[in-house]
Amino acid sequence: MNSYPINRYIISCYLTFIILFSSSVGFAQQVPLASGFFTDKYLQNSAKYGISAENSLLLGIRNNVANNHANQNEQLLNLNLNRNTHGFGAGIHNINSGSFKHTSLQASYAHHLLFDNPGHMLSLGTSLSYTSENIDLKKIEGETNDPTLLDFNRRTNKLDLDLGVAYSVSDVDIQLSVNNILAKKTTYFLVNKNRIFSSVSYTIETASRLRFSPQVSYRKLLNDNDVLDLGGAVAFNPNFQLFALYHSNQNITTGLNLNIQKFKFNAAYLKGTSGIQRNTAECLEFAVGYRW
DSSP: OOOOOOOHHHHHHHHHHHHHHHHHOOOOBSOOOGGGGTTOGGGTOGGGTTOSSSOEEEEEEEEESSOTTTOEEEEEEEEEEEETTEEEEEEEEEEEETTEEEEEEEEEEEEEEEOSSTTEEEEEEEEEEEEEEEEOGGGOOSOTTOHHHHHHHTSOOEEEEEEEEEEEETTEEEEEEEOOTTOOTTSOSOOOSOSEEEEEEEOEEOTTSOEEEEEEEEEEBTTSOEEEEEEEEEEEETTEEEEEEEETTTEEEEEEEEEETTEEEEEEEEOOOGGGHHHHSSEEEEEEEEEO
């Protein structure tokens, strides 16, 4: 990436816009995919698209393993492209929860600004999404001609906007993203993206080449609860990493990341947060990616 002069006025307006929305919203969702905390940060913050020199294609799935009455599963396909100081992304995210289905198509762009001081970088990102939600009437027990059900399926599909910013200084990474900016509180029935996500992480390398990355994250959920995520990752080498997060509502997410040549594999076990346990209790998540 090359260094470019920074338009302070444009950056100030962008950051002010994000801060104003993050302080005024009260709507978000469930536990995000675990790989978005560490290896695939663009899943939670559009500013992270194209942050590395490589391109990648990611396929992820998540399924309930204990709370079967929720019958929820997710699939995600995401493309991440790097073009020097520009990042591009595209993805599709599908959520099935009982008779409800949520499908979202997303296109993203990020711009990375390098400062004169080595190791300092500011990233600004935005995503535009197109979302469809409906009820599968074949899975309904009872009157399928209920006006409420029919009205739900007649709702128009929705366009929405996400904004993100990230600032890195050597081994410190600071993030803030605000999602679903155009939505009202009741716009979506099923959403698996944070309304607000912010995090601070720091990477420490020991003499034995172990890399520790402690992280603190804040999320605002769909039910207006606030969750603090405390944890981090330890990388034994560039190709193997373990991670764990303790959530402020006394639950834990654990997992691993493994790189084999051009492929990467992620696996995680998620214990759903108590306030939304009906939809996310005990999930297994798997993802496979290809890099070039």
